[in-house]
Amino acid sequence: MKTGIFSCVIFISGIIMAAPEKIDTNGLLKVSIFFSSLCPGSRKFITQQLYPNYEGLKHRIVIEWVLYQEDTGFDDVKFYCMHGSKECDFNRYIVCALNQGRGQDRDVKFINCIMHEYDFRNCLAKFGYRWSKFRNCIDQKGYSILSHHVAKVKKIKLRRLSYIPAIIYDDQDYENIDFLSLRKFRQTVCSKLVSPLPNICHKKVEKPIIKGLVLK
Structure with missing residues (x-):
């Protein structure tokens, strides 16, 4: 299946299928979003699909x-990210x-902010996150928490997670x-x-207006 320019194609080796992590959803729809900080497709989905529809x-x-x-399996370089070490840092x-x-x-607001400007200090302060606690986590627990996310990735079979988001x-x-969610998140969730x-599910889909183009 062609993904166009929307997603980041990835290649995962040694992935096995395991039971999904159970989260208490209390009857709500669980939406698992696999993404990476510097992936253009992740940025587009979060800022143009998820965030505009989230409130509703x-x-x-x-x-x-x-x-x-x-997980690289090496002590000196713990993780591999598609867009380099900076992406691994941003993920952390x-x-x-x-x-x-x-x-x-x-x-949701914080991640949307990050995907727009990549200014962590500003986005943390804007939405009430503690800078000192953030810095402490980066220095002491960041890699451990990322390892937990790697474990979640490994629960998805090879065929399934061949692209992100x-x-x-x-x-x-x-x-x-x-x-379908990558292009029509609201409609997919509503279905x-x-x-x-x-109410947002009853909102009519507006057709885009393309300036300077005459359709015959």
Whole structure:
């Protein structure tokens, strides 16, 4: 399947299928987002699909953030990231912010902020994350937390996680639905919810206006 310019194609070796991690969703739809900080496709999905629709869907979904990187197996270089060591550093910074447990609403706003400007100090302060706690995590626990995310990645079979971002609903492996989510996140989530649907699900899809182009 062609992914176009939207996703980052990745290659994972030695991946096995294991039971998905159980999260108490309390009847809400679980949305697992596998992404990486410097992947253009991840940035596009979060800023153009997830964030604009989140406010209208937030009471019906539980988001699981999974930062993608591979474990190298070496002590000197712990992780491999597709866009280099800077991406691994940024992934570590993000998990340390998420580790503060500020809540899903703030986490979504924070990650959207990061994907727009990559200014960690500004985004942390803007949404009430503690800088000292953030720095302490980076120095002492960042790699350990990333290892937990690597373990989550390894729970997804080789065929399934061949690109990022990848969106999985309720731990169900339907790649065609995932691809639809990258372009139509709101519509995909709404199709998986039970009535009564939130108001955003009744919103009409506006057709884009292309200036300077005459369609015949």
